[in-house]
Amino acid sequence: MKGKIEISVELCKGCEFCVITCPQKIIVLSDRFNATGYFPAVVTEMAKCTGCAICAEMCPEVAIEVWRDERGQDLGI
Ligand code: SF4
Numbered sequence: 001m002k003g004k005i006e007i008s009v010e011l012c013k014g015c016e017f018c019v020i021t022c023p024q025k026i027i028v029l030s031d032r033f034n035a036t037g038y039f040p041a042v043v044t045e046m047a048k049c050t051g052c053a054i055c056a057e058m059c060p061e062v063a064i065e066v067w068r069d070e071r072g073q074d075l076g077i
């Protein structure tokens with residue numbers, strides 16, 4: 001199963017819940033702050049995303065969208 005996520009930079013408050021809980025360890029905080037002064041989460045290696053959606057479930061700001069391909073095909077990211 002391949003997945004991809006999209007993080008809303010402006011909704012993110014940099015709490016790091018997604019960073020800590022992603023099993024693939026592919027989310028980090030950016031070194032550039034957003035419009036409200038938080039350092040938002042960004043994905044380092046989208047190709048490793050499984051689409052497990054743990055990051056989205058943990059996000060208190062509902063800032064993460066997840067897509068997955070159940071056939072295991074690469075989503076082209
Ligand atoms: S969907 Fe799963 S593997 Fe992909 S970034 Fe989120 S927690 Fe990590």
Ligand code: SF4
Pocket residue numbers: 007011012013014015016017018019040041055058059060061062063064
């Ligand atoms: S869990 Fe949500 S608010 Fe917290 S760092 Fe990740 S995307 Fe940002």
